[in-house]
Amino acid sequence: MTAAPRNDALDLLRGLAIVGMVLSGLLPHDGSLPGWMYHAQVGPPDFKFHPDVPGISWVDLVFPFFLFCLGAALPLAFETRWDQHSHADRLLGLLKRGGLLALLALAIHRYGPLHLSAAPSKLQWASGIAAFAGIGLLLAGWPGTKRGRWWAGLLGACLLGALAWWHQGSKAFDPARNDIILMVLANMAVFGGLVWLLTRGNIPLRLGVIAMFAALRLTQGVEGSWNHKLWRLGDGLQWLYRPDFLKYLCIVIPGSIVGDLLLTAARSPSSAPRRTWLGWLALALILVNLYGLYTRQIGLNLLLTLALGMALWWQARRGSLLHRQLAGWALYWIALGLCFEALDGGIKKDPSSWSYWFLSSGLAICAWLALDAAQARLAPTALWRALRDCGQNPLLAYVLAGFVLLPLLALSGLGGVLATYPALGLLKPLLLTALVILLTALATRRGWLWKT
Secondary structure, three states, X not given: OOOOOOOHHHHHHHHHHHHHHHHHHHOOOOOOOOHHHOOOOOOOOOOOOOOOOOOOOOHHXXXXXXXXXXXXHHHHHHHHHHHHOOHHHHHHHHHHHHHHHHHHHHHHHHHOHHHHOOOOOHHHHHHHHHHHHHHHHHHOOOOOOHHHHHHHHHHHHHXXXXXXXXXXXXXXXXXXXXXXXXXXXXXXXXXXXHHHHHOOOOHHHHHHHHHHHHHHHHHOXXXXXXXXXXXXXXXXXXXXOOHHHHHHHHHHHHHHHHHHHHHHHHHOOOOOOOOHHHHHHHHHHHHHHHHHHXXXXXXXXXXXXXXXXXXXXXXXXXXXXHHHHHHHHHHHXXXXXXXXXXXXXXXXXXXXXXXXXXXXXXXXXXXXXXXXXXXXXXXXXXXXXXXXXXXXXXXXXXXXXXXXXXXXXXXXXXXXXXXXXXXXXOHHHHHHHHHHHHHHHHHHHOOOOOOO
C-alpha cells in the first residue's frame, strides 16, 4: 500500500499550535499585555492560578489543537503501512513512541537551564545548548548511513550522560519533575493509538470509548467499587501515568475520526473547489466562541454560534464530501461542548472541563477548514511554508527557545540589555518566536527531524 500524501492544512495547524505554545511561554508577566493574551485562569494583574475563573483565551486552545493533530495523524501513520506490520509491531511502535516522549519529558526538566536555577550561571546556560545537541543527536542523528546515525546516537547519549553526572551535585534526579505537556503527549500517543487500533474502521465504537471513559470518570469516586480500584491502578507510577490524563482522549479521539476522513479523501481526491466562505465562517466560529466565553456573554455566544453554524453547514453542502463531513463533526463537537458549558461553573482549562475538551475539538476542525480554504492564496508564501515545516518538526520547535535562544541571549549579554527595556513588551517574544520558526524551517528542509 502506498503512503498517503501529507496533509498540508494539518501540518500547518500543528505548526501554529506549537508556535502558539512557544509564544505563550515567552510572554512577559509584567501587566503590559491584556488578559486575553494569557491563560484565562492565570492572567493579570497577579498572574496567580484562579481555578474558579471560567472562560478560555487563544492560549488555552494551542495545546488541545496539538492533541487534536496527534489524533488526526494516527490513521495517516498506521493505515498507509497497515499491511507491512503485525499487531505486535504496531503495539511496540506505540510503546516506543510513548517511551521516547516520556524520556524527552524527563530530559527537558533535567537539563533545561531555567529548571536548574531561577538565575542560571553561564555554565548552566551553556549546558542547555550542549543538552540540546545531545537530544538532537539521539532523536535525529545526522542524515546519512545507518551506521552514522548509530554513532550520532551514541555520541548524544554520552554527552547527556556527562551532563547528568555534572548536574547531580546541584539537582538530584526525580522522575516526578518532568515536562507535563510532553508527558501528556506520551500517554496520548500510547492510549490514543491503542484506541484507534482497537476501533479501526468503526467510528461508532470509537465514540463508545468516550462514553465508557465518561462513565468511569464519573463513578471512580465511589470507594469500594471496581471503578475506584481501576482508577487507582496508576498510583505507583504517577510521574509516568495518571488516570486523569485519559481525559484528553476526548480530544484525541475526535482528531482520529478526522484523520480517517482525511485519509479517505486523500485516496479519492475531489475535484470540488475549496469554499472560501467556508473558511471565513469556520474562523468566525473560533473567534466568536473565544470572545463570548472569555467575556462570559453566554447567551450572545449561543445565538451567534447557532447563526454561524447554520451558515457553515449551508456552505459545506455546496463543497466536497470531506468538507460536508468535517463541518458536521465540527458543529457536533461545538454543540456538545456548549451543552456542557454550565457544568462545574463554566468552561475551564485547568482543571479542564467536559466543555473544554469537546468544544476545543470542534474549534480545531474549524481551524483546519479555515486553513484548508486559505491554501490556494497563502500556500506560496514563505511564512506559510515555514509554519508548515514547524508542524512537521514540532519537537525541535518546542525546545529551541529554552535550550538555544535564551541561553545565547544570556551568554551574549543581550538578554540583560533587553530586560532593561520593559516597554518592548510583545516585541521580544515575537522576535524569539520568529527565530524559532526560521530555525525550525531550516532544520526541517535539511532533513534534521526530531522524531519519536
